[in-house]
Amino acid sequence: MREAKALLFEISKKGRRGYSLPACDVPEKPLGDLLPSQMRREEPLELPELSEVEVIRHYTALSRRNFGVDTGFYPLGSCTMKYNPKINEETASLPGFAFLHPLQDESTLQGALALCYYAEEGLKEVTGMDRISLQPVAGAHGELTGLMVIQAYHRSRGEGERNKVIVPDSAHGTNPATATMAGYEVVQIPSDERGLVDVEALKVALGPDTAALMLTNPNTLGLFEEDILEIARLVHEAGGLLYYDGANLNAIMGFARPGDMGFDVVHLNLHKTFATPHGGGGPGSGAVGVKDRVAPFLPVPTVEKEGDRFYMDFDRPRSIGKVHSFYGNFGVVIKAYTYLRMMGAEGLKQASADAVLNANYLMHRLKKTYHLGHDRHCKHEFVLSARAQAKQGAGAGDIAKSLLDYGYHPPTVYFPLIVEEALMVEPTETEGKETLDGFADALEKIAAVIEEDPEKIRMSPYRTPVGRLDEVKAVKDLKIRWKAK
Amino acid sequence: MAGRHYLTLTEEERREMLMAIGVDSVEDLFDDVPQEVRFQGDMQLPPSLAEGEAYKHLSSLAGQNKNARECVSFLGGGVYDHFIPSVIKHITGRSEFYTSYTPYQPEVSQGVLQAIFEFQTMICQLTGMDVSNASLYDGATALAEGAIMACGATRRSRVLVSASVSPFYREVLKTYLNSRGIALDVAPMQEGKTDRESLEGFFQKDTAALILQQPNFFGMLEDMDGVADLAHSRGALLVVAADPLSLPLVKTPGEYGADIVAGDGQALGNPVSFGGPLLGFFAARQKLVRRMPGRIAGETVDREGNRGFVLTLQTREQHIRRERATSNICSNQALNALAAAAYMAAMGPAGMQEAAGLCLQKAAYAREQLTSMAGFDLAFPGTYFKEFPLKVPGEPKLINEKLLAHNILGGLDLGAYYPELKGAMLFCVTENRTREEIDTLVRVLEGWK
Numbered sequence: 001m002r003e004a005k006a007l008l009f010e011i012s013k014k015g016r017r018g019y020s021l022p023a024c025d026v027p028e029k030p031l032g033d034l035l036p037s038q039m040r041r042e043e044p045l046e047l048p049e050l051s052e053v054e055v056i057r058h059y060t061a062l063s064r065r066n067f068g069v070d071t072g073f074y075p076l077g078s079c080t081m082k083y084n085p086k087i088n089e090e091t092a093s094l095p096g097f098a099f100l101h102p103l104q105d106e107s108t109l110q111g112a113l114a115l116c117y118y119a120e121e122g123l124k125e126v127t128g129m130d131r132i133s134l135q136p137v138a139g140a141h142g143e144l145t146g147l148m149v150i151q152a153y154h155r156s157r158g159e160g161e162r163n164k165v166i167v168p169d170s171a172h173g174t175n176p177a178t179a180t181m182a183g184y185e186v187v188q189i190p191s192d193e194r195g196l197v198d199v200e201a202l203k204v205a206l207g208p209d210t211a212a213l214m215l216t217n218p219n220t221l222g223l224f225e226e227d228i229l230e231i232a233r234l235v236h237e238a239g240g241l242l243y244y245d246g247a248n249l250n251a252i253m254g255f256a257r258p259g260d261m262g263f264d265v266v267h268l269n270l271h272k273t274f275a276t277p278h279g280g281g282g283p284g285s286g287a288v289g290v291k292d293r294v295a296p297f298l299p300v301p302t303v304e305k306e307g308d309r310f311y312m313d314f315d316r317p318r319s320i321g322k323v324h325s326f327y328g329n330f331g332v333v334i335k336a337y338t339y340l341r342m343m344g345a346e347g348l349k350q351a352s353a354d355a356v357l358n359a360n361y362l363m364h365r366l367k368k369t370y371h372l373g374h375d376r377h378c379k380h381e382f383v384l385s386a387r388a389q390a391k392q393g394a395g396a397g398d399i400a401k402s403l404l405d406y407g408y409h410p411p412t413v414y415f416p417l418i419v420e421e422a423l424m425v426e427p428t429e430t431e432g433k434e435t436l437d438g439f440a441d442a443l444e445k446i447a448a449v450i451e452e453d454p455e456k457i458r459m460s461p462y463r464t465p466v467g468r469l470d471e472v473k474a475v476k477d478l479k480i481r482w483k484a485k
Numbered sequence: 486m487a488g489r490h491y492l493t494l495t496e497e498e499r500r501e502m503l504m505a506i507g508v509d510s511v512e513d514l515f516d517d518v519p520q521e522v523r524f525q526g527d528m529q530l531p532p533s534l535a536e537g538e539a540y541k542h543l544s545s546l547a548g549q550n551k552n553a554r555e556c557v558s559f560l561g562g563g564v565y566d567h568f569i570p571s572v573i574k575h576i577t578g579r580s581e582f583y584t585s586y587t588p589y590q591p592e593v594s595q596g597v598l599q600a601i602f603e604f605q606t607m608i609c610q611l612t613g614m615d616v617s618n619a620s621l622y623d624g625a626t627a628l629a630e631g632a633i634m635a636c637g638a639t640r641r642s643r644v645l646v647s648a649s650v651s652p653f654y655r656e657v658l659k660t661y662l663n664s665r666g667i668a669l670d671v672a673p674m675q676e677g678k679t680d681r682e683s684l685e686g687f688f689q690k691d692t693a694a695l696i697l698q699q700p701n702f703f704g705m706l707e708d709m710d711g712v713a714d715l716a717h718s719r720g721a722l723l724v725v726a727a728d729p730l731s732l733p734l735v736k737t738p739g740e741y742g743a744d745i746v747a748g749d750g751q752a753l754g755n756p757v758s759f760g761g762p763l764l765g766f767f768a769a770r771q772k773l774v775r776r777m778p779g780r781i782a783g784e785t786v787d788r789e790g791n792r793g794f795v796l797t798l799q800t801r802e803q804h805i806r807r808e809r810a811t812s813n814i815c816s817n818q819a820l821n822a823l824a825a826a827a828y829m830a831a832m833g834p835a836g837m838q839e840a841a842g843l844c845l846q847k848a849a850y851a852r853e854q855l856t857s858m859a860g861f862d863l864a865f866p867g868t869y870f871k872e873f874p875l876k877v878p879g880e881p882k883l884i885n886e887k888l889l890a891h892n893i894l895g896g897l898d899l900g901a902y903y904p905e906l907k908g909a910m911l912f913c914v915t916e917n918r919t920r921e922e923i924d925t926l927v928r929v930l931e932g933w934k
Contacts, residue, residue, distance in 0.1 A: 007602075018570070031842070042736070045610065059579070063576075066585055066595065067581065100552050105885060114549065125530055280582050280588065321656055324657065325657065326759070330761045342534050347487035351491070353511045364506045400590065404590065429491075433502060
């Protein structure tokens with residue numbers, strides 16, 4: 001039944017064409033006059049040749065071998081795979097936005113700049129921060145920008161020797177990777193038995209070399225860091241800054257704000273919390289918010305308003321500089337802004353309330369079947385452990401594959417690293433009760449099958465376009481491009 | 486209630502679920518949030534809008550801009566108004582693609598994974614390089630990643646960049662390298678391109694990479710003969726920022742010995758979109774593959790031996806390697822890479838050569854027509870692709886104002902980025918421009934004093 005899908009290169013036939021370009025309407029010159037032969041490409045260009053219908057059918061067939069939020073439930077922990085409203089796709093493709101060149105004169109960009117300004121105003125209110133930069137184009141890009149801002153802040157105070165960034169062991173991998181990328185040394189601190197930052201360990205780690213603590217709140221276990229005010233006080237007393245990884249902001253909109261918890265710098269994932277689609281891996285937007293004292297260091301340009309006129313400010317002498325060719329992923333910001341305007345304060349708060357309710361309901365059902373390390377109210381996500389199932393012969397990874405056969409995208413597996421056989425579930429607010437029940441039924445059934453016949457789960461999935469793929473072979477016999485035989 | 490149609494729970498279900506959990510209200514689920522940080526009152530956001538109202542509001546904002554569809558655009562500088570085949574938006578509009586996450590579960594992500602594998606292949610074919618990744622953010626950050634990768638590969642900590650590389654790219658490079666403690670040297674230009682005479686003298690003992698752009702920021706083709714040998718003889722790598730749409734005609738980085746190619750692929754099927762989302766592409770020599778940043782799709786087989794694709798070499802990445810990862814990148818520009826892949830598939834070798842040829846011809850025609858007027862002169866002699874720098878007989882700002890009155894988006898004022906080029910403008914002419922549009926540009930500028 002299962003069949004590989006032919007590659008573009010395998011269906012290509014010489015002489016086919018899938019494009020239509022106009023004839024040259026200017027007097028044509030011999031190519032040699034415009035491009036001397038020593039500058040010309042000699043190697044033949046071996047791109048595939050297809051007709052238009054073949055191109056469409058190829059990609060339509062590929063799309064049918066892909067699972068998105070529109071296909072079904074996608075409770076991928078820490079990724080906030082909520083429904084992506086369709087109106088956002090329409091507003092982002094308005095010609096007045098899509099065909100705007102970034103180097104046009106400001107007078108022709110007033111609508112775009114107004115949108116950026118309004119988006120900043122809205123995000124400031126949601127986060128409790130003083131300024132927002134829309135320049136970073138992804139969460140990790142926001143983290144990097146945020147750490148550079150922190151670095152510039154310390155350097156400006158003659159404290160450039162602060163060379164350590166503290167991250168909890170439950171942190172997203174991007175946190176330590178970003179710290180390295182910004183030239184910092186990473187200090188990892190453990191979580192305590194509550195699954196929260198171990199405050200005593202934090203005290204030991206803090207010192208005159210501390211640049212920042214990066215924290216996700218609620219953390220990756222889906223638990224709110226109850227000691228946040230104490231943590232903020234300790235970090236600030238040590239002269240460090242507090243960085244908020246906004247991956248989990250969807251849990252607390254309207255209930256709490258990082259700005260009020262003592263965070264100095266935050267990044268948001270507009271492609272999570274603000275409902276813009278993930279695009280199979282991107283584009284995203286990693287807007288960065290800061291408190292006033294670090295605002296001078298934000299990347300250029302910022303968007304400012306003077307009277308009725310909006311303008312971009314490049315003249316910010318203490319800025320870290322540019323972090324993107326132009327102004328970030330404007331196309332994504334349009335979608336997030338549309339969402340923000342449609343939800344309003346009440347809608348965003350209800351979204352967080354339902355996200356938390358859905359997660360707690362699902363957790364409550366599933367903790368009877370799967371081990372729950374931290375049995376207390378979670379926020380928008382929770383982490384189960386399939387350690388009992390693993391002992392019986394099929395672990396978190398196998399369970400994930402089996403869920404595919406039930407038509408669900410699996411939770412995040414084997415993360416956070418501090419939970420053995422982790423299944424990290426984030427249902428989001430856009431799902432209904434039947435969906436949650438159906439998903440819980442499936443996970444219960446899988447657990448029951450594991451008790452009887454774990455091999456059956458280990459061999460799953462059975463109903464996907466391809467069977468379980470050999471990732472070890474992919475590394476061993478590395479093949480990352482097609483080549484003609 | 487606002488946004489209600491995005492939520493699915495009914496009031497009754499909410500009650501039922503709270504009861505199942507054993508709490509009275511949703512507020513109880515937030516009892517671990519300390520009172521001192523509980524947000525009191527309502528967030529002060531503008532009143533929520535219904536769908537139709539939101540569309541009107543956004544349309545009104547969009548309408549306050551002048552866009553390259555209602556105007557004739559001669560703006561380039563890194564983002565380009567090229568032909569976008571209609572098929573692209575229908576392909577990227579398939580929601581199985583655009584509403585999916587990074588393909589962590591390959592069995593239900595074969596669509597995205599195969600599309601990336603094909604994208605990687607076509608980027609290799611276009612650049613003449615061995616390996617490519619699934620995309621990075623944009624040209625500027627791709628170049629910065631290339632520089633950092635070169636430092637890792639050579640265990641050195643200086644980078645040499647030509648002044649003819651896009652000032653936007655150089656600024657981002659500066660930000661990235663400054664943070665990491667990598668020194669950045671700038672090699673000067675002579676007549677609008679990298680000064681080859683003095684170039685060698687700018688290499689230092691610990692220079693990890695020489696970065697050039699082809700065509701350079703002025704649209705001029707650099708002389709790439711011997712550059713790779715020069716860099717290699719100094720123990721450095723050659724990193725090139727290339728315009729992908731020039732590569733069907735222009736000698737490829739692979740042919741002149743580049744080690745890393747990083748650039749912006751927006752020109753391949755993506756709209757200008759106010760400069761974002763763009764598409765960073767990245768290609769390298771085989772021996773550097775394990776140092777590459779970002780996602781990489783690789784071929785493998787399933788249990789039954791069927792071909793399939795997975796994310797591979799993941800031990801380079803942040804979610805596995807954490808502080809020892811080759812980069813922190815997680816989200817990339819996958820959907821823009823899909824657009825670029827569909828573009829290359831639809832255009833094929835003939836279409837891309839034709840599009841590149843039209844750019845070359847039309848830009849040459851525009852150059853000839855414009856420079857036939859008194860006071861309009863090419864800033865530097867040279868071989869140009871689709872952009873060229875023009876000295877103009879007046880304030881570029883005033884010239885652009887006049888052009889705008891005729892619904893023309895004129896050239897970029899180069900004086901803002903190169904003080905020595907005050908009074909010069911960078912014009913871009915793509916295959917989308919017609920002879921009539923070019924003639925109109927010339928007519929409006931005729932007799933400018």
